[in-house]
Amino acid sequence: MARRPTIKDIARQAGVSESAVSFALNNRPGVSQDTRARIRRVAEELGWQPNSAARALSGEQSGAVGLVLARPAHTLGVESFFLQLVSGIQEVLAAGRIALLFQVVEDLDAECAVYRRWWAERRVDGVVVVDPRTDDPRPALLEQLALPAVTVGETGPVSVSSASSDSAPSDSVVPALSAVRADDAGAMAQVLDHLHGLGHRRIAHVAGMPGLAHTERRITSLRAEARRLGLGPGQVRSVTTDYSDAEGAEATRRILAEPEPPTAIVYDNDVMAVAGVAVASELGIPVPGGLSVVAWDDSALCRVTRPRLTALVRDTAGFGRLAAEELLALLAGGRPRSRESELPRLEPRESTAPPPAAY
Template identity: 70%
Template sequence: MRRTPARRPTIKDIALRAGVSESAVSFALNGRPGVSETTRDRVRRVAEELGWQPSAAARALSGEGSGTVGLVLARPAKTLGVESFFLQLVSGIQEVLSRRKLGLLFQVVEDIDAECAVYRRWWAEHRVDGMLVVDPRGSDPRLALLDELGLPAVVVGTLPEPHTEYPGISNLWADDALAMASIVDHLHGLGHRRIAHIAGLPDLTHTRRRINSLRAEADRRGLRDVDSVTTDYSETQGAEATRRVLAWDPRPTAIVYDNDVLAVAGLGVAAERGIAVPADLAIVAWDDSVLTRSTHPALTALVRDTAVYGGHAAEQLIALLDGGPAVRVQDELPHLQARGSTAARAAP
């Protein structure tokens, strides 16, 4: 037998139980003048008893907000299935938003133009009250667009220098340059002098900072056999890039990968080539995850609580929605966790 779906309580239901007019209920629930405090309290108590909630559409039409924030990710969808960073980031964001009964509207698109189109559509449809923005670019049209639309936003990641400050846009970032320096310090201390870097998407600000930091650290130590290769973060391109750098002459003795998926793919290529890790090749992953901890050997990786990082971004956005000023906050620097994939380099 087909069940009749439960009916949502309405303003009419509240008015009947409270013994007032529907207009009085509307005034009371929307905080408008025209009813006594006694009536207002009675209406709100009845609404709570009935489990009434205002519809998002009605709130948007009345200018009260949607109760939702947005996150659009302009990356190839195929790279997201096994990458843990964004799953952890979103879980931290959602945990903080849920405390304020805010929803998260999430969409994956192919490129930055499509992302901007989503911003315009969500703004026009009153779908979101603010945005979380990831993967800053060197020339990034999203910030000016969000400022134009008047959408509060938090950019997660390093902004390019110089950049325009906008009154409604905050920034949460960690220092990728210092993180890369810590990796080079570790590898150099183990005796590695030929270092390859399998990087992510080339137009991202953090990719450029990592590449530039690697080059600066290499120059400071007089290392000549150091270079970076960019990828789309996928396992396929990670494996292809690893095969390419392992064909260099001289061959690198260490490879740094910009995420856990790339690093695990690289470890597989080393195994297929009969290259022992860490005896013949050291491997470092930028992001720690269950993947990096489950391989043999386990992979040395940069460790941070990504869910907490996401929570901090959500807290910044809530502060903007509450009328606070835009801020720029440097988050905790990831620390390097040495594991079995790096070891002292035997003398050549």
């Protein structure tokens, strides 16, 4: 097995003492500039890297940040959102030679246990927190641990008109964690305006997991936009799922079996939207002639399905980059703040059309 190079190896190769190597590699005084440059050149030639565990024990940063997903594992393999989000996070971290420690757990209690273990072991310098809950124990825990964190989304209601996306809040409302958020209300307004403009008056929403802050925000936004357009409570409805194709298909079957089924369905991800189109086909309901379908997140799946799916297009990788940038700003001593990602854009395609004439 190949042996990792050590400070002793560097000292021998450079012809200096081990203490001189330590001074040079840790940017401490005690060696000349020429000696420092020679030591660093030898370290690079030997492929030496600092030991992250030793650095953490000495009080230095570990050079890693963490991401924990508390979702059913079977829902992650088919959904493109998290893959794109992680790719954006990794793009920023890789530029700074920072590692991403990733773990999937079964529930929120297990996620909190991971944070406690990482903190005790000094495994990470900070964390990116996803899927904020309406009643979320993680912000208080992370604040107690003094573990820097950025949430992707926010746990409470957000007033977009009164918040500045690029400035820190006043001292009276400084958040415990930084956050990057999406304008779910603005996105839902685009979807409802599109469907209402086509003539749809009975609209269903197949939502994601109950208890997630963005699920509740989308459900609330649907109702608010429906009221704005003059639609009554009986004309719009939401049902929650686990984001999987199986639950998306089952929810679609139940909805379409109602005495007065909707003429349009909005799905909270691309996988459920494609499953919904398949169910409609099984039931002999043409899309879009008998049912219009909208996917909340665009993906290659939406674009290759026939008919191609109308979807909300957003830069999910950019969302991840923004989260990583905010976490690095915290680690550099910045103040927690809240920032908003770019508003998604609705891309009308072949899966939406006016409702049937009989409607």
